[in-house]
Structures are given as structure tokens and as C-alpha cells.
Amino acid sequence: MPEDNKPTLHHLNNSQSQRILWLLEELSIPYNLVLHERQPANHPIGPFLAPESLKAIGPYGKAPVLITGKKDGERYIPESLAIATYLIKKFDIDDKFGMRGGDWLRDDVMCSVISTGLGRATGFALVTGKGAWGGVLGDLERELKEGPKGGYFAGEHPGRADILAEFLLSMVKQRNWISMTDEFPALDLWLKRVYARDAFKRGLVKGNGYDLTTFPKVSERR
Numbered sequence: 001m002p003e004d005n006k007p008t009l010h011h012l013n014n015s016q017s018q019r020i021l022w023l024l025e026e027l028s029i030p031y032n033l034v035l036h037e038r039q040p041a042n043h044p045i046g047p048f049l050a051p052e053s054l055k056a057i058g059p060y061g062k063a064p065v066l067i068t069g070k071k072d073g074e075r076y077i078p079e080s081l082a083i084a085t086y087l088i089k090k091f092d093i094d095d096k097f098g099m100r101g102g103d104w105l106r107d108d109v110m111c112s113v114i115s116t117g118l119g120r121a122t123g124f125a126l127v128t129g130k131g132a133w134g135g136v137l138g139d140l141e142r143e144l145k146e147g148p149k150g151g152y153f154a155g156e157h158p159g160r161a162d163i164l165a166e167f168l169l170s171m172v173k174q175r176n177w178i179s180m181t182d183e184f185p186a187l188d189l190w191l192k193r194v195y196a197r198d199a200f201k202r203g204l205v206k207g208n209g210y211d212l213t214t215f216p217k218v219s220e221r222r
Contacts, residue, residue, distance in 0.1 A: 005069030007087070008032035010057055012050055013209040016167040017064030020083055021203035022194075023163045027091050035208045036063065048214070080167075081115055084160050096157050103148070110153050110161035113139060118168045131177050137184050140165070144186040151193050158194070166194055174212040 009024060009031060011017045015038075024031050036054050039046050055061035060078040066086065068075045077083050088097045095101050117136035125131035143153060150156030153165065169191050173180050180188040194200055204210060 005071035006030050006032060007069055008034060008067040010034045010036060010054060010063055010065040010067070011207060012036045012054065012063030013038055013207065014211050014214050015063050016080055018203060018207055018210050019163050019166045020064045020066070020080060020087075021207055022166065022197075022200045023084055023087055025199035025202045025206075026096070026158065026163075026197075027087060028199075029091050033206060037208065080164060081111060081160075084163050088160055097159050098154055098157075099160065102154065102159070106147070107154065107159050107161055110143065110159075111164055113143075114161055114165045114168065118165065122168050122171050125172075125175075125177055131172075133172070133178050133183075137172075137178075137187060141184045141186050144190055151190065153190075158197075162190075162194070166191075166200075170210075171212050 006029075007024075009017065009020055011021060011033060013035070021033075036051055038048050039051055041048065043049075050062045054063060054065070057065055057067075058076040058078065062078070064078075064080060064083055066077040066083045068077065068086070072090070077086055085099075088099050092099065098104070099107065113136065117139070121131050121133060121136050140153075144151075147153060148155035152158045153161045169180075169187060172178060173188075173191060178184075180191070
């Protein structure tokens with residue numbers, strides 16, 4: 001990859017940007033990494049929220065944020081789905097993620113289920129401490145069992161949907177909202193499979209912490 005097109009990831013500790021670090025490592029491309037720290041628990045206005053350093057980069061003020069390389073205009077890209085789509089389309093030369101020669105329609109469907117259904121469920125649980133998990137987790141469990149063989153939503157290699165699902169399922173697992181081992185064993189095995197990948201391990205080392213239990217539910221933050 002030309003040096004003038006190296007992307008820069010702005011990463012926040014204990015956040016969803018960890019899955020973008022995983023993706024970058026899976027792609028095996030050079031990139032710049034800027035680490036940001038959440039505001040401390042005793043912050044008078046915004047405990048656990050994104051710091052001013054992230055707000056200074058662009059209007060969304062949260063992580064992840066990717067700045068494309070010079071060749072692509074140093075564009076500001078927020079949101080995990082948009083970032084993952086850009087990185088895979090731009091740098092997945094061997095089509096390991098299957099967005100050119102794979103089942104792109106299934107990938108789009110799974111990304112939608114994960115971003116909307118699972119995203120809403122985890123958001124509700126963060127606000128209330130409770131969640132209605134049977135529907136969306138049941139759908140994802142079925143997709144793993146009945147979908148392409150290989151252990152991932154995309155088959156033998158993680159796809160874009162797998163990248164998106166990691167943070168949300170890690171949140172469910174780490175915060176003990178349910179017993180994933182007992183209730184959704186295929187999802188539990190999927191998560192263990194993700195954690196065992198060398199690329200995921202490298203991303204954890206390069207990041208600055210991934211403890212999703214450190215902050216309370218939203219109603220207790222002030």
C-alpha cells in the first residue's frame with residue numbers, strides 16, 4: 001500500500017473502536033493509531049464519556065473515527081459500519097471478507113440485523129440494566145447454525161458482520177446480562193473463536209484497554 005494512503009484510526013479505550021482495530025489487523029495493512037482515554041468516573045460533567053481530544057477531530061466527537069490517507073483525501077469517517085465498509089472495499093485485495101465475490105446480500109442482511117436489532121437491545125440494556133435478548137440473539141444463534149459452514153457468520157473467515165457483532169456480543173458477555181454459554185452456545189463459541197484469532201489478540205495489545213464493565217448504565221452516570 002502506498003505510504004500516502006495510510007489510514008489513521010482514532011481509538012477510544014473500552015469502546016466499540018476495538019473491533020476496528022481487529023479489522024485493521026486482519027487486513028494486515030500499515031496504519032496510524034491515535035489512542036484516546038475516556039473521561040474519569042469523577043469527571044464533574046461527563047464521566048466515562050469521550051474526551052475533548054476526540055471532539056476536536058470532527059463533529060461527531062466519538063470513536064471510532066477513521067481518517068483516510070492522503071490519496072483518498074484525508075476524509076473523516078465516523079461509525080463502525082462505514083469504516084469497516086471503506087477499509088474492506090479499499091484494502092481487502094484478496095477478498096477474504098467476500099464483499100466482491102462472496103454472498104454480499106447475506107452480509108448486508110446480517111449487518112442490518114446486528115446494527116439495528118442487537119444494537120438497540122444493548123442500548124436499551126445500558127439505559128435500564130435489562131434486556132429482551134431472546135429475539136435477536138435467537139436469530140443470530142440460528143444464523144450461525146444454519147448459515148455457511150466454518151464458524152463465522154460469513155463462513156470460514158470472518159466477514160464484515162462478524163466485525164460488527166464482536167463489540168455488541170462482548171458487551172453482553174462481559175456485563176453478564178445473560179448466560180450466553182447456557183442460552184446461546186453457538187454465539188458463545190463464536191465469541192471464543194474471535195478472541196482466539198491472532199489479529200484480535202494483536203489489536204488488544206495495541207489498544208488501551210477493553211473492559212466493558214467499567215462504566216455504569218446510562219441512568220447512573222450522573
